[in-house]
Amino acid sequence: MPAGGKLIQTTPGGERRETVFNGRLLEETGYVEIFPPGEGKTPLFQGSVWFSDARMGDFSHCSTFDTGLPQxxxxxxxxxxxxxxxxxxxxxxxxxxxxxxxxxxxxxxxxx
Incomplete structure (x- = not known):
């Protein structure tokens, strides 16, 4: 995932935080949306996250993959x-x- 995009995190309490995505997610539980650098409107990632270990939130080296299954x-x-x-x-x-x-x-x- 490219760094420099926009990271929007919504906490379980409803607080919404917007920061620059540096390749790592915040350690708190919540709903996360990661947008590409620039004016991208489609998020690269969106979903609820909870990490038992802060190292699991490191998205700096992630990429797409193909399962190899045709269907x-x-x-x-x-x-x-x-x-x-x-x-x-x-x-x-x-x-x-x-x-x-x-x-x-x-x-x-x-x-x-």
């Missing part, structure tokens, strides 16, 4: 389909749990 929406839908064998896996897990609770079989083999 990402269709691919996401394919991964969200229900597993038809899920009841079988659940039954097998339940059976393994029941078998683990059975007492061990005593060793009645003859010893020399």
């Amino acid at each position: 990402p929406h269709e691919e996401a839908l394919r991964h969200m389909k229900r597993d038809p064998l899920a009841p079988l896996w659940l039954a097998l897990a339940f059976l393994a749990l029941i078998l683990s609770w059975l007492p061990p079989v005593p060793d009645i083999s003859l010893r020399p």
Whole structure:
């Protein structure tokens, strides 16, 4: 993301701050909009942010990427389909749990 753009942050309390974007986001939680340098009207990034570590807000080296998937929406839908064998896996897990609770079989083999 190019530095020098406009950073607008809205805090959960409703306070709106406007600063110059230097590649790093502020450490406070809130809604963020980053605009390109110049008079760009379309934000490069907009969304709610909360960082457990301040280093996560460093956007100075971020860039766009391609997932390589020709149809990402269709691919996401394919991964969200229900597993038809899920009841079988659940039954097998339940059976393994029941078998683990059975007492061990005593060793009645003859010893020399």
